[in-house]
Amino acid sequence: MAMPPYILRLSCTLLLADLALMLALAHFFPALAHLGWVGSWLEAGLRLLVLGGAGQLLAPRGPHGAAVLLSLGPAIFLTLRGYVGLPGAAPVLLAMATPSWLVLTHGTAVVALLTWSLLVPTVATGAKEAEAWVPLRRLLALAWPEWPFLGCAFLFLALAALGETSVPYCTGRALDVLRQGDGLAAFTAAVGLMCLASASSSLFAGCRGGLFTFIRFRFVLRTRDQLFSSLVYRDLAFFQKTTAAELASRLTTDVTLASNVLALNINVMLRNLGQVLGLCAFMLGLSPRLTMLALLEVPLAVTARKVYDTRHQVIAGMGWWGWGDRDGNSGNGMGTVGMGITGWGSWVQHSKDERMEKSGAGMEVGWRVLGHPMGADTHCPPQMLQRAVLDAAANTGAAVQESISSIEMVRVFNGEEEEEYRYSQVLDRTLRLRDQRDTERAIFLLIQRVLQLAVQALVLYCGHQQLREGTLTAGSLVAFILYQTKAGSCVQALAYSYGDLLSNAVAACKVFDYLDWERAVGAGGTYVPTRLRGHVTFHRVSFAYPTRPERLVLQDVTFELRPGEVTALAGLNGSGKSTCVALLERFYEPGAGEVLLDGVPLRDYEHRYLHRQVALVGQEPVLFSGSIRDNIAYGMEDCEEEEIIAAAKAAGALGFISALEQGFGTDVGERGGQLSAGQKQRIAIARALVRRPTVLILDEATSALDGDSDAMLQQWVRNGGDRTVLLITHQPRMLEKADRVVVLEHGTVAEMGTPAELRTRGGPYSRLLQH
Numbered sequence: 001m002a003m004p005p006y007i008l009r010l011s012c013t014l015l016l017a018d019l020a021l022m023l024a025l026a027h028f029f030p031a032l033a034h035l036g037w038v039g040s041w042l043e044a045g046l047r048l049l050v051l052g053g054a055g056q057l058l059a060p061r062g063p064h065g066a067a068v069l070l071s072l073g074p075a076i077f078l079t080l081r082g083y084v085g086l087p088g089a090a091p092v093l094l095a096m097a098t099p100s101w102l103v104l105t106h107g108t109a110v111v112a113l114l115t116w117s118l119l120v121p122t123v124a125t126g127a128k129e130a131e132a133w134v135p136l137r138r139l140l141a142l143a144w145p146e147w148p149f150l151g152c153a154f155l156f157l158a159l160a161a162l163g164e165t166s167v168p169y170c171t172g173r174a175l176d177v178l179r180q181g182d183g184l185a186a187f188t189a190a191v192g193l194m195c196l197a198s199a200s201s202s203l204f205a206g207c208r209g210g211l212f213t214f215i216r217f218r219f220v221l222r223t224r225d226q227l228f229s230s231l232v233y234r235d236l237a238f239f240q241k242t243t244a245a246e247l248a249s250r251l252t253t254d255v256t257l258a259s260n261v262l263a264l265n266i267n268v269m270l271r272n273l274g275q276v277l278g279l280c281a282f283m284l285g286l287s288p289r290l291t292m293l294a295l296l297e298v299p300l301a302v303t304a305r306k307v308y309d310t311r312h313q314v315i316a317g318m319g320w321w322g323w324g325d326r327d328g329n330s331g332n333g334m335g336t337v338g339m340g341i342t343g344w345g346s347w348v349q350h351s352k353d354e355r356m357e358k359s360g361a362g363m364e365v366g367w368r369v370l371g372h373p374m375g376a377d378t379h380c381p382p383q384m385l386q387r388a389v390l391d392a393a394a395n396t397g398a399a400v401q402e403s404i405s406s407i408e409m410v411r412v413f414n415g416e417e418e419e420e421y422r423y424s425q426v427l428d429r430t431l432r433l434r435d436q437r438d439t440e441r442a443i444f445l446l447i448q449r450v451l452q453l454a455v456q457a458l459v460l461y462c463g464h465q466q467l468r469e470g471t472l473t474a475g476s477l478v479a480f481i482l483y484q485t486k487a488g489s490c491v492q493a494l495a496y497s498y499g500d501l502l503s504n505a506v507a508a509c510k511v512f513d514y515l516d517w518e519r520a521v522g523a524g525g526t527y528v529p530t531r532l533r534g535h536v537t538f539h540r541v542s543f544a545y546p547t548r549p550e551r552l553v554l555q556d557v558t559f560e561l562r563p564g565e566v567t568a569l570a571g572l573n574g575s576g577k578s579t580c581v582a583l584l585e586r587f588y589e590p591g592a593g594e595v596l597l598d599g600v601p602l603r604d605y606e607h608r609y610l611h612r613q614v615a616l617v618g619q620e621p622v623l624f625s626g627s628i629r630d631n632i633a634y635g636m637e638d639c640e641e642e643e644i645i646a647a648a649k650a651a652g653a654l655g656f657i658s659a660l661e662q663g664f665g666t667d668v669g670e671r672g673g674q675l676s677a678g679q680k681q682r683i684a685i686a687r688a689l690v691r692r693p694t695v696l697i698l699d700e701a702t703s704a705l706d707g708d709s710d711a712m713l714q715q716w717v718r719n720g721g722d723r724t725v726l727l728i729t730h731q732p733r734m735l736e737k738a739d740r741v742v743v744l745e746h747g748t749v750a751e752m753g754t755p756a757e758l759r760t761r762g763g764p765y766s767r768l769l770q771h
């Protein structure tokens, strides 16, 4: 296997810098050698400065840990050698050693670099780390309302750490008392102290855990609330670009992950840091020599964890097992969307390593997002393997949901076998991902354990020597080993929490991105005239949707809607009729030109006022779950029952509503699913009419109505006084009833006039009628 060029460059740079340093300081080294191990460490510090600087300047791409390893490695080795007391002479300084020592040092560094590059193909994690610390201040600010609870939680954290740290010490004391036969009273006191330390640490730990869980719960609720508030005020262009699943993921997964930073990661980090420091203090008191040896575990554990964490990210980025399209092609329907969970699924906390599994319940993933087939060129950002496993689990849930919710279509098109095959494929992918993750984890744990055991064996060897020398008692050695085991697991937890904190902080960044948006809805306009005529003018309007900015769907469109008239927009599918409606509702801003209401640009009107004056009944009426009454009075706080009844009557809905057992109180079901299409349309019309709008827009709003819809239309115009009505319809009968018709073709106005005029011209309108 060829050596990556950046490693070659870095290795050569470090070797040359090392040689240059040794030549330059050759005269000073004998004086340093007299200082013993202090001299070793002074040499190490000097080499660290020079090698680190040279590496940064001449080989900035390489992992900078190489300079640290090269400069500190020999000093650590020589110091440990002195502690363990191995036979044979060793040089004090690398500079004064035979050239073979230098070759061995640099050779080891090259091997370490190659191993690192194999295990972790991408090494640029620095930026991610720096970025991850940014949101901590914001998270603290968000959690600030909980400061009394936070204060108590941190107090209990400190007390619990103190209690946990003193338990091994008390155990060692009890053992020594037992060995020395100091009498029952002394033994009882020692055991009592041990029990007291254990009991109090358990109590404090319980209080700490309970308080942090409580704070986390409140934090999650408040953040979700704020995030949702910021979402509903976003402009529609945003929702065109962002999938519902992504937003749901932000609200559920990312907020939960962000809450972990404070309530879990910092909590665990501080707890373990406190314990490590306390344990080290006790260990130093027992035997400084053994403590230095035991501390060897820290860099080893941190490096192993870093390799594992980084590798997880890389693997998930490269070997993505996302949702495939229906032909079984592997695709990534999720991307940064994450799991696309729209339910409030519950996170289950497992052990530290098995941190998060998603419970299957409550997962609902939109098919549009999941099923969106993406080609191999789709950019897949690196994601943690764990996250990919969760995504796959969410995909499995989505597959079930999609098949079951479309079971009628499955039956009609005989698709049972295909659905079966598709589901088994998704399960297969999930299984493969899990296997990959579990194998990696098992190997990592094994390596971690071996490193731990190696350090413990070293400590036992030295401890045995100290016992023989009489500088350590058996009880102290037992206490030391207990401390070492505990300190080891604390260091592991510390390293784990740090990695987890970084990835959770990235999730928090995404949440803050969303929270930082300025309100789009309601921003700007303040114009609230006391009287509105409802004269609408499209003046040279051009427009392209934000998702396809290169394609103009309206070009230089000019027409007007007059008060007291029904103006019909006619045109083939895709000619731009609904786009005109979207601009009139201010879903988007025109790219060029203006939409004016009574001569004033729409953006100058106050948001609430405008949407009370301009009401829309859309192509696919959307009802919300709740009663018919709630749906008609939606968005109107001051709506009287009589107004609701009058609107329902005008929309021709009173008949069927009265026939229902609970009348206006009848629940319409999710998205109005318990009503027929025509009934939904009538309720949607009533919802528009109850506002007594000056401008009424009917976008294919009468297609499912039975009875004389053109008579009803005339009634809606007359009842509103001089109401302006914009009608979009494909029904020639309705077009003929309009006062004026504007014909659109490919986003431009082809012709306009009264239906009779246009018919006699024999132009686009006539062709449309024939079509």
Ligand SMILES: Nc1ncnc2c1ncn2[C@@H]1O[C@H](COP(=O)(O)OP(=O)(O)OP(=O)(O)O)[C@@H](O)[C@H]1O
Pocket: 240, 545, 546, 547, 548, 553, 571, 572, 573, 574, 575, 576, 577, 578, 579, 580
């Ligand atoms: N959200 C969108 N993003 C990008 N392009 C869109 C979007 N909505 C519509 N379009 C495109 O804009 C063009 C005009 O669409 P529009 O819905 O205004 O047509 P329409 O005349 O109302 O058609 P129909 O009679 O079928 O309702 C179409 O080519 C359509 O593909």
